[in-house]
Amino acid sequence: MNNGSGRRHAGALGVPGSGVAERRRAGRAGAMVDYRIREYRDEDYEVVREMFATGMSEYVPALCVHVLKQPWVILVLACTFCVLLTSSKSLLLPILAVTLLLAMGPAAARLLLDHVY
Numbered sequence: 677m678n679n680g681s682g683r684r685h686a687g688a689l690g691v692p693g694s695g696v697a698e699r700r701r702a703g704r705a706g707a708m709v710d711y712r713i714r715e716y717r718d719e720d721y722e723v724v725r726e727m728f729a730t731g732m733s734e735y736v737p738a739l740c741v742h743v744l745k746q747p748w749v750i751l752v753l754a755c756t757f758c759v760l761l762t763s764s765k766s767l768l769l770p771i772l773a774v775t776l777l778l779a780m781g782p783a784a785a786r787l788l789l790d791h792v793y
Contacts (some may be wrong), residue, residue, distance in 0.1 A: 681763065702785075729790065733786065736782055736785050736786055738784070739780050739785055740782050740785060743785075744778075744781070748779065753774055753777065756770070756773060756774060757770040757771075757773075757774050758770075760773050
């Protein structure tokens with residue numbers, strides 16, 4: 677893989693010593709490395725589940741942004757702020773409460789994904 681300076685990255689495919697280049701030379705030029713895909717077995721359950729959960733956890737930041745853009749979430753946060761502001765007559769309590777609610781969002785999403793998957 678060329679990085680624009682004419683040099684190859686250390687992890688690029690085809691780097692001598694990685695074994696990939698040698699396997700390519702054995703076959704046709706430009707052919708992909710042979711992989712064998714086997715059928716799912718019951719003993720693969722935990723590994724597949726862990727791989728799926730890891731893949732799904734990559735979507736947590738995007739999920740949080742999407743949820744925060746929903747009108748009902750904005751309404752709940754605004755109402756929480758207003759109710760706490762009027763009941764406590766202090767600006768500090770509603771700010772801390774809304775900050776805590778916002779901070780719990782990503783943690784709750786990760787906890788839910790870990791529990792479900």
